[in-house]
Amino acid sequence: MVEVTDVVCSLCGCVCDDIVLEVENNEIVKVKKGACSVGKAKLLGHERIKSPAIRENGELRECSYDEAIKKAAEILYKSRRSLLYGWSSTVCEAHKVGVELTEDLGAVMDNTASVCHGPSVLAINDVGLPSCTLGEVKNRADLIIYWGANPAQAHANHMKRYSYVSKGYWTEEGKKGKKMVVVDVRKTMTAKMADVFVQIKQGKDYQVFSALRAILRGHEDVVPDEVGGVPKEQLLEVANMVKESKFVMTFFGMGVTHTGARHNNIVNAIQFTRAAHLHTKASIMPLRGHYNVAGINQVCTWETGFPFAIDMSRGYAWYNPGEQSATDLLYRGDCDAAMIIASDPGAHFPGESLKHLAKIPVIQIDPYANPTTEFADVVIPAAVSGIEAEGNVYRMDNVPIRLRKILDTDYLPDEEILQRILTEIRAMREKEGE
Ligand code: SF4
Structure with a gap:
């Protein structure tokens, strides 16, 4: 052992x-x-896709990696406009090959940000982000605000490692020296732990941010008795907590990105943080999921200039979320093949978009079977990054961290699968040119 x-x-x-961890005979036997609990379950492993497979007469037939990769390359090569979607649960080295593949095919590359923090990315494009690292939060923040998020x-581990419960250089008392405010539409598990729970009406985040901004800027007289279901008294209480703190940290989740004013909610959240700068130090960060x-936003941005929903069909990167984002493209029936890697649109996309995905050839690259496997035409199992394959990833505060390989495996890493698909496509093109 x-x-x-x-x-x-x-x-x-x-x-x-x-x-x-404890490892014995190439197996993780204990997470010490x-x-x-969810991290533990992943590390200890669960049911995997056993073999590459190709769908024939409605059934998946097991095959070799060579055969599945060749079939995937054929589908993408024949396609006039393919969608390469997912990417959030794999490493940056695979992302880089993905961008090359997208460029080679003139395809559309989109990632899961377009259905989670895409609005946050648009807001950051508009007004920037006064942010920091999670290390700074741990060491400095004495007021934590979770807005539209349920980290518990x-x-x-978020509160324990980085925020409300953690102990740091200037926060050595941990929770005793900190306050936590939770803003949400319902009393979540996180809200139950908060010093102040602000229950807002669904879709009213923009108005509540505006009211807090007005108070912090000294215009409390313009704020009515109630905003978005929140009494003025409570808004004044939260604004006072902000003014009296040494460092305010706001984390926001999908409860804000996908309601009401969407990306303008985040613009307003960022402006609320800037208003807090009149009184104290303040920072803000999206709670990223995968x-x-x-990392995929980083790689896409440094390779193409844009973070998600990138169309390469013109021979250069074209970016217009809402037009080239995966759900919209599928909804309009505007692609004729799809490669889904390290994600599960089968479980998360709207029905109308899935209808088209079910009609076109779909290649799936993933360690685990999921609802997307049910209609995939080519299934290619991959090594689990961070357990069976190494690579770089970016934490939610954009700090890069290296994943290590712990166990040996016969499964191929995502990067190698993608590189082999790309090599096959180039060989097919060369052969046709002859
Ligand atoms: S990364 Fe997330 S899932 Fe994994 S142990 Fe930490 S909190 Fe749990």
Whole structure:
């Protein structure tokens, strides 16, 4: 038995990097410390896709990697406009090959940000982001605001490692010296732990941010007795907490990005943070879901100039979310093949978009079967990044972290699968040119 320390969890955007495992006979037998229950379940492993497969007469037939990769290359080569979607649960090295493949095919590349924090990315494009690292939050923040987010259930280690419960250089008392405000439409598990719970009406985030901005800027007289279901008294209480704190940190989730004013909610959240700067130090950060959704935004931006929904059909990168984002493209029936990697649109996309996805040839690259497998025409199993394959990822605060390989496997890493598909496509093109 070998003890492996400083293991990184490749599940959620917290990317916890202090996990201790016991490994015996090339198997993780125990997660000794560091991981939350979902992280633990991933590290201990569960049902995998056993073999590459190709759908024939409605059934998946097991085949070799060579055959599945060749079939995937054929589908993409014949396609006039393909969609390459997913990318948030794999490493940046795979993203880089993905961009090359997209460019080679003149395809559309989109990632899961377009159905989660895409509005946040648009807001940041508009007005920037006064943000910081999670290390700064741990060491400095004495007021934590979670807005439209439920980390107690979605990012189980977040409060313990980085925010409300953590102890840092200037926050050595931990929770005792901190306050937490939760803003949400319902009393979540996180809200139950808060010093102040602000229950707002669904879709009224924009108005509540505006009211807080007005108070922080000294215009409380213009704020009515109630805004978005929140009494003025409580808005004044929260504004006072902001003014009296040394460092305010706001984390926001999809409860804000996908309601009411959408990306303008986030613009207003950022302006609320700037208004807090009149009184104290303040910072803001999206609570990113998948462990490397921040990484795919990074790679796409440095390779193409844009973070998601990138169309390469013109021979250069074209960006117009709402037109080239995956759900819109599928809704309009505007692609004739799809490659889904490290994500599950089958479980998360709207029905109308899925109808088209079910009609066109679909290639799936993933370690695990999911609802997308049910209609995939080519299924290519991959090594699990952070357990069976190494690579770089970006934590939710855009700090890069290296995932290590812990176990040996016969499964191929995503990067190699993509590179082999690209090589096949280039060989097909060369052959046709002859
Ligand atoms: S909080 Fe997230 S990254 Fe940390 S152990 Fe749990 S699932 Fe893994």
